[in-house]
Amino acid sequence: MCRVIAVANQKGGVSKTTTSINLGVGLVKLGKKVALVDADPQGHLTMGLGFPKNVRVTLKNMMENIIMGIEFDPKEAILSHKEGVDVIPANKLLTGMDMSLLTAEDREKVLREYLELLEDDYDYIIIDCMPSLGMLTINALSAADSVLIPVQPQYYAADGLTELLKVVKGIKHRFNPELEIEGILFTMDSSRYNNSKRNKQAVKAAYGAEMRIFEQSIPRSEAIAETASEGISIFAYDNRSKGAKSYAELAQEVVNHA
Ligand SMILES: Nc1ncnc2c1ncn2[C@@H]1O[C@H](COP(=O)(O)OP(=O)(O)OP(=O)(O)O)[C@@H](O)[C@H]1O
């Protein structure tokens, strides 16, 4: 059975894209079949895996086909990365999708309908969300079995989560009763600093009772930051790095959870 995980946080730059890529490749290394969906008009997941910005067929075309109700090949958009993950790419043309969705029938469920056409082929589909809670992110949360929330352990981290969790609750209530929280993942963690420890404690105190907080956190690392420009995961960049080990552990935790 396929598990669809949305990686979401409306706060920008908390490592959603980096986590989508490296969790995805981590799952491939555990023998899983994985598709990554770029649901962000910034197209960072697409570019971060070395695909060009002007790639011809994207998530936008797939969603448009669903909206218009025409027959199409759902695999037409799929790109294969050399590390074994499949990618459904995006670029800035996806920006218009928020508007197209506003007038579409069942507008919250367009992405879900598309992914249902792919589910037989994958063990995991990971959706990299954009930093907003607009229609595209609502579509991602409606399509997902669970949401993984990357959080940078900064002072205001717990604050922003309240809004996100409200939206998750709303989606669960209205469109997707099965939606779960996969967990909170601390990213860009400098655990040797006391303030990072304090901020993690604050998030744990506020949310630890209601939801899982992954045991493994992802360290801040120069190697991880460099992977995007190389178009590869941390595993291909330096398999023995702390970053690679932490994403391998995260993938194992995700598999254990299922
Ligand atoms: N563990 C890490 N250590 C160091 N740098 C990191 C780490 N994770 C991500 N980065 C860097 O931080 C920046 C933001 O990461 P990323 O793009 O993954 O965040 P995002 O949440 O997807 O951003 P956006 O909200 O714009 O989509 C990137 O330059 C990335 O290379």
Ligand SMILES: [Mg+2]
């Ligand atoms: Mg991103």
